[in-house]
Amino acid sequence: MKLLVVDDAKLIHFLVKKILTANEITDIEFQDAFDGVEAIAMAKEFEPDLVLLDVVMPNKDGIEALRGIKENNPNTSVIMVSSLGTEEKVAEAISLGATAFIQKPFDEDELCNHVKKMM
């Protein structure tokens, strides 16, 4: 599976890889993006099966990035992973086609279960 992780915090990229590897979810090709603009461009080029997408980011936020990704890659699944799970953001993300919204801080199991469902 091709997985694009989008977050401005480097530690989240590190953490996602660490958690998935520790839980033996290993058949994954990773790519990283650190803001919304980069995410849209990277999704177009990399054509991921799944994107883990933060909301609060510089340049273009996660909601705008989701719009762009879904426009170019309608078959890509997107899971939002953010601390900003406000009513407005969750509803907007789901209506734009996000599969789920994981609220930070997340549990290992929560992340793994969502990723496994997409495999």
Next chain:
Amino acid sequence: MAIKFFGHYLLDNGILSNFELVEAVDYQTSKNLSLGELAVREQLITAKDADKINDKQRSLDKRFGEVAIELSLLTDPQIMDLLGLQKKEKVFFGEVLILKNFLTQEKLDEALAKFEEEQKLEVVKLDDKIEAIDKDGVIKDSIGILQKLYTRVVHDYIKLTNVNKVENNNGIIALQKMRGDIHLDFALQPDDAVSLAISSKFLKMDFDAIDEMVIDIIAEFVNVVLGNIAVKFSAESTKLNLTPPTIMDVDTFVYSDYYSFEFGTTQGSITLFLKL
């Protein structure tokens, strides 16, 4: 358990579907009007005036009411009337779920009780001066959520020890801003020992010096705490956004601009700075 709004909790527990969540939030948003929308509906200002206030509000980083008064488009009593009307007309999320037949009253009550139990925060006693300015409970809930998430991430004890008596140069300061219907500047300054404890628990690996990764983790910890505070205040159609967190220079950070709250932990101290 992270802080979630009620609809997200229902979604995660399979009580609401994606479609029902979006439908309920959309309905609630269409009924719970912003101050500007209400002022237009009540024919106090035109839609063009509302746009002008909104534009200015964003560029000046002020509230809608403040800008409307400054531009002489609305008066103070009119703003108070609009706020009263907004409160009176407010539709709660649970009411929408019943109205749309997504849940029965019994199922709603049961889910709400479980949700409230999971989201409960420790009650903090603040001095009268701070209680007086904390009308919406932003300060109290910020403290409660910081304590809850610190305990959850670090698995450690944390207790409020000092209020407004803190100014030190020990530790990283990460600052983040909440904008929209609530304005809140939020900064945390953990001392080095607490920074290392947060980092070690966050990534489940040992850190023994403050490096780039530790700084990144503290910024992310601020983002997590403030995001959860935003969620707590996001119900009932409140619109909120966050700026990305930034690391501040401890020598130029203006401590006197903030209310400060120092917490003791078994590792060391962490200070919360709030500006409403």
